[in-house]
Amino acid sequence: MYLIYIFEYMENKRPDHKLLYYLSKWTKINECDEHTILSSFDTLTIKKKKDILVVGEVCNHIYFIIKGCMRSYYADEKGIEHIFQIRMDNNWISDLESFFSKKPSNYYIEALEETTLLRISYDRLEKLYVEVPALERYFRILFQKAYLNSLKRLNATMWEPATERYADMLKENPEMFQRVPLVYIASYLGITPESLSRIRRQK
Amino acid sequence: MYLIYIFEYMENKRPDHKLLYYLSKWTKINECDEHTILSSFDTLTIKKKKDILVVGEVCNHIYFIIKGCMRSYYADEKGIEHIFQIRMDNNWISDLESFFSKKPSNYYIEALEETTLLRISYDRLEKLYVEVPALERYFRILFQKAYLNSLKRLNATMWEPATERYADMLKENPEMFQRVPLVYIASYLGITPESLSRIRRQK
DNA sequence: TTCATTTCTTAACATAGATCAAGTTGATTG
DNA sequence: CAATCAACTTGATCTATGTTAAGAAATGAA
Numbered sequence: 001m002y003l004i005y006i007f008e009y010m011e012n013k014r015p016d017h018k019l020l021y022y023l024s025k026w027t028k029i030n031e032c033d034e035h036t037i038l039s040s041f042d043t044l045t046i047k048k049k050k051d052i053l054v055v056g057e058v059c060n061h062i063y064f065i066i067k068g069c070m071r072s073y074y075a076d077e078k079g080i081e082h083i084f085q086i087r088m089d090n091n092w093i094s095d096l097e098s099f100f101s102k103k104p105s106n107y108y109i110e111a112l113e114e115t116t117l118l119r120i121s122y123d124r125l126e127k128l129y130v131e132v133p134a135l136e137r138y139f140r141i142l143f144q145k146a147y148l149n150s151l152k153r154l155n156a157t158m159w160e161p162a163t164e165r166y167a168d169m170l171k172e173n174p175e176m177f178q179r180v181p182l183v184y185i186a187s188y189l190g191i192t193p194e195s196l197s198r199i200r201r202q203k
Numbered sequence: 204m205y206l207i208y209i210f211e212y213m214e215n216k217r218p219d220h221k222l223l224y225y226l227s228k229w230t231k232i233n234e235c236d237e238h239t240i241l242s243s244f245d246t247l248t249i250k251k252k253k254d255i256l257v258v259g260e261v262c263n264h265i266y267f268i269i270k271g272c273m274r275s276y277y278a279d280e281k282g283i284e285h286i287f288q289i290r291m292d293n294n295w296i297s298d299l300e301s302f303f304s305k306k307p308s309n310y311y312i313e314a315l316e317e318t319t320l321l322r323i324s325y326d327r328l329e330k331l332y333v334e335v336p337a338l339e340r341y342f343r344i345l346f347q348k349a350y351l352n353s354l355k356r357l358n359a360t361m362w363e364p365a366t367e368r369y370a371d372m373l374k375e376n377p378e379m380f381q382r383v384p385l386v387y388i389a390s391y392l393g394i395t396p397e398s399l400s401r402i403r404r405q406k
Numbered sequence: 407t408t409c410a411t412t413t414c415t416t417a418a419c420a421t422a423g424a425t426c427a428a429g430t431t432g433a434t435t436g
Numbered sequence: 437c438a439a440t441c442a443a444c445t446t447g448a449t450c451t452a453t454g455t456t457a458a459g460a461a462a463t464g465a466a
Binding site for chain 2: 076082084096097100129133136137139140143144146147148150151153154155157158159190
């Protein structure tokens with residue numbers, strides 16, 4: 001059964017099925033639920049440099065990136081942009097704070113490449129949790145993992161020098177360096193582009 | 204119904220009921236489930252400076268602090284301790300990475316005061332998720348919030364000076380300064396005790 | 407009540423990384 | 437094809453925080 005997803009995923013024939021494939025990794029979902037889930041999502045494609053969320057808007061959706069690259073960021077008082085996340089194929093992106101609180105967001109979410117996404121609204125997701133409890137399990141595990149990742153990144157930012165954080169990222173996320181400008185990667189690492197440039201020279 | 208919890212919570216007559224009170228804030232649980240949940244937890248009390256987890260052990264439980272104060276930390280190559288979390292009354296503590304992966308932990312979890320805890324094992328929790336789906340919802344929301352908090356702390360660590368992080372913490376967590384030595388608070392803020400001391404003098 | 411230990415502070419010096427300012431390279435557009 | 441703009445690099449200087457070392461204050465134990 002799941003083999004079909006993998007196959008279609010490889011063939012890229014039904015891009016929306018990638019989501020089911022990823023769900024199936026952590027939770028069991030029957031065929032009936034699959035249809036319920038898929039029908040709750042919309043597909044959209046967004047051009048490079050266009051936003052799916054701007055400051056002041058409530059973030060009403062969470063997005064699953066089928067193919068492409070997105071960043072979320074905010075601008076401080078001086079207008080300097082600070083990047084929160086960079087996400088590529090088969091990852092989720094949203095402003096969860098705004099999404100769950102329904103308050104206006106402090107963030108922008110922008111495409112760094114032409115990107116195809118699945119999206120689901122807050123209300124539709126709440127309904128889905130009730131209709132398909134396995135989905136609540138999936139998101140429990142998703143947030144659990146996201147939390148642990150965030151703690152790891154926090155620890156590295158506090159206690160490891162930027163050179164190491166850079167080296168780790170290069171090792172764990174080499175593709176990002178092919179697809180994302182270094183300015184953004186620097187911000188994601190918590191340093192200035194100048195510092196990143198110097199770190200790269202030394203290697 | 205929930206009023207009873209609040210009452211008992213205030214009266215401190217049945218400390219284990221605090222957990223139900225906190226569960227009830229985010230999810231609906233019927234009376235039958237309440238018994239199932241409570242009977243899945245053990246109560247334990249641990250003396251100041253004693254560990255409930257040491258490096259190399261698998262963290263088999265997650266703990267809910269009824270009353271007291273715990274810290275989780277690791278020691279780097281130089282033997283310097285870095286604090287991951289400080290948690291007080293009515294919060295959870297564990298090494299989730301070890302807990303979910305069942306691999307040996309890199310952390311210590313130690314009592315900073317005499318502390319009373321509820322604990323549940325991995326296997327028991329997995330069973331509970333099936334028996335009481337509302338609990339899966341509770342933990343989904345718990346991890347969601349923990350993730351957002353962690354992101355906030357990450358952002359502050361990257362882009363705010365230590366003085367601000369200190370001021371924020373003093374405002375949001377004044378009680379911690381009464382109960383936790385400054386060495387630990389410094390580490391939690393990502394700075395040395397010397398720096399914290401300097402920051403405090405300037406105010 | 408005294409001694410030992412832990413916690414906290416202070417000062418002098420060192421350093422990673424920021425800031426400012428200027429350039430180079432490469433990509434995009436009219 | 438030139439012109440503009442975005443991405444990246446480099447150097448000089450500055451600053452927040454770390455490091456080392458010492459001592460004071462507070463706490464706990466004998």
